Amino acid sequence: MYNDILTYLPYKSSFLFIDNISALDKDGVTGDYTLRKDAFFYEDHFRNNPVTPGVIITEIMAQIGLVVLGIHLLISENGEAGLMDEGSFPLLTATDVSFFKMVLPGEKVIVTSKKQYFRFGKLKCLIEMRNGAAELIAKGIFSGIIKNAGIKNKAS
């Protein structure tokens, strides 16, 4: 298991959307998350008819597929020193996601990310989310930047 990497994530528990990382290397990552039935976003969305909002789906995909992979790439390049200051944390800058199925409270979702490229501090991934029955929930392109990595890459 690769859950050690979760200790590097800066999210508070109400906004951490990763339970498990089951595969992780320089080209991609797979992880899962089970939607909590008492999550804050089900209260308004919608009353008596809770459905997971698209932006939360997007956030889950970004945390597992882009942020975890980004941190892994930083650590393998620079060791833990790569994460020393805040500026070197992966920051989501663009998403382009199509949704195919709804996600209900309590459902487990599995996110798989494949790196498209990582250069000049920009990480771009093709990320898919599937449910327990391996049905496609959402799919899209995510980009993020890692500032300091950009400077280092350019210098090298």
Add this chain to the structure above:
Amino acid sequence: MKSAGNDIVALRLVDKQRTSQFRFYSKILSAGEQGLYGQPQFAEMPFEKYVWLLWSVKESTYKYLKRTIPNLVFSPTKIIIQHIEIPLGLLKNKFEGIQWESTGCSEEFYSGMVIYGSHTFYFQSKISKEWIATVVNDNDNFENVCWGIQSIDHSGYFHQSKEVRTLLLNTLNSFFPGDLRVEKSPVGYPVIFKDLEDLHIPVSLAHDDLFVAYSFNHDPLLPSTK
């Protein structure tokens, strides 16, 4: 002042023959834009798609401007597209799902610059098999611009209007918890209220046939879950 402008065109309803008539497209495209179609990057784009792509950019720009210039009248040939980049990405033309959302700049989009008088704007457009959708911003950084599209089961003005509001509030609620509602300003643009308070979030709504679309500018300095 930050504003928002978007548009969606359902390609199923496009009358190809009529769009290709000079007396039709000359009421939408300026002379320069008619010339721009000759550029090599449009070699594979049918002319009617080009016309409606530019239409959606112009309509989005008009909506962006209307919030600050309430008396503005839409005259498509006065909103002029300067140049258009075509998508380099992988996902072009794909839309198979029930919903689509995006933030930031993406290589999957058509993009470019548009001017109206002394104002300059930037646009991003996505073309799928079924629609052309555009979002406009006053800056070429789209990180705070969120836009989305959903297919609906039947058309009809009141149904479209209800569905596009549901889709928008559904997304906004993840940033702004509580009971949100959409009102219309006297000029006609949408305003977001939480109880009696105007949240001052610039939003734009559009619908055509079986598709509804929203865009909004989300300033990260405002309270949010992120």
Add this chain to the structure above:
Amino acid sequence: MDRTTILTELKKVLAPYTENKEMLDGISEETDLVKDLKINSANLVDIIIDAESKYNIEIDLDSAEKMYKVGSCIDVIIDKMNLSA
């Protein structure tokens, strides 16, 4: 041709582009094509072209941008018919 006749004929021109048939029956010169009749703005060019064909006139861009209310449509149509007469 008087304004009332043109207004009646305009209903037929507008009919394919609005679902709001009751509103269309009751239009006045003050009726706004987009706000009141809920006509999709993408159809405004169609309406201009249809009016051009029906009255055998040519509507230039400056006149076209005035045509967002029933009354201003009638103004433009009368103006252009006088030109071609």
